[in-house]
Amino acid sequence: MRLEVDITSKKFESAAGEQHDVIGGVSFALDAGEVGVLVGPSGCGKSTMLRILAGLDHDFQGRVSRPVSARIGFVFQEPRLLPWRSVEENVRIAAPLADEAKLSALFDILELKAHRNHFPGELSLGLARRVALARAFAVEPDFLILDEPLASLDVALAARLRDEIATLVEGRSMITLLVTHDMDDAVRLGDRVILLSPRPARILADLPIRTPRSTRGDAETAAIKADIMRRINGDPTKQAAL
Ligand SMILES: Nc1ncnc2c1ncn2[C@@H]1O[C@H](COP(=O)(O)OP(=O)(O)O)[C@@H](O)[C@H]1O
Ligand SMILES: [Mg+2]
Numbered sequence: 716m717r718l719e720v721d722i723t724s725k726k727f728e729s730a731a732g733e734q735h736d737v738i739g740g741v742s743f744a745l746d747a748g749e750v751g752v753l754v755g756p757s758g759c760g761k762s763t764m765l766r767i768l769a770g771l772d773h774d775f776q777g778r779v780s781r782p783v784s785a786r787i788g789f790v791f792q793e794p795r796l797l798p799w800r801s802v803e804e805n806v807r808i809a810a811p812l813a814d815e816a817k818l819s820a821l822f823d824i825l826e827l828k829a830h831r832n833h834f835p836g837e838l839s840l841g842l843a844r845r846v847a848l849a850r851a852f853a854v855e856p857d858f859l860i861l862d863e864p865l866a867s868l869d870v871a872l873a874a875r876l877r878d879e880i881a882t883l884v885e886g887r888s889m890i891t892l893l894v895t896h897d898m899d900d901a902v903r904l905g906d907r908v909i910l911l912s913p914r915p916a917r918i919l920a921d922l923p924i925r926t927p928r929s930t931r932g933d934a935e936t937a938a939i940k941a942d943i944m945r946r947i948n949g950d951p952t953k954q955a956a957l
């Protein structure tokens with residue numbers, strides 16, 4: 716199982732007929748078991764790229780190859796839950812074949828047990844994100860896409876959810892692609908950090924993290940982050956990614 720990406724160009728056309736370049740040239744590959752993290756400034760084309768990789772947008776130049784049978788779990792930037800369905804129904808509709816034991820384990824890890832019968836309108840952003848994660852994992856994905864799953868959460872909540880995501884990612888061999896603005900999250904969750912330029916997105920750097928995720932305590936994480944920041948700070952073009 717391997718994802719190969721070679722997008723040479725993606726444009727949007729405005730209502731006035733003007734062309735806007737959104738992706739300028741992005742190529743990388745990810746293997747099963749690998750977590751790639753995309754870091755880039757707001758508006759550079761990250762969500763657009765994720766939609767292309769998931770096969771939701773075919774209007775681009777270049778090539779994306781992933782196994783045809785790959786099951787995709789997509790956590791969108793907004794949780795996108797069905798408002799008239801309970802938490803449990805939102806997950807079950809996406810994954811009708813998931814058994815009770817599996818759902819229980821997911822709700823347990825994501826601290827959703829007490830919220831099964833709540834409706835999306837009753838949930839905080841942190842809880843809604845957890846439901847979106849439960850829904851993505853319930854389908855047992857081969858390719859997991861996470862679009863800023865920790866954005867706008869307070870520090871403590873984001874740290875807890877990040878640990879829950881790490882647990883879930885460790886438990887399943889799949890291709891994972893995460894978008895974040897936070898270098899700390901990137902370093903804690905990723906095997907590779909891919910820095911993107913401002914729009915139109917190009918890859919500025921593709922930085923592997925060789926220390927296994929499970930052995931990255933606070934000290935290792937800080938050291939890896941410092942190493943990446945050193946490499947970025949020596950190069951003004953790369954600072955544009957942050
Ligand atoms: N459907 C669309 N039509 C026109 N422009 C769009 C559309 N979706 C996104 N854009 C534009 O493409 C650029 C990249 O958007 P996006 O991929 O959401 O950025 P990011 O996720 O990196 O913040 C932005 O300038 C945005 O306004
Ligand atoms: Mg986005």
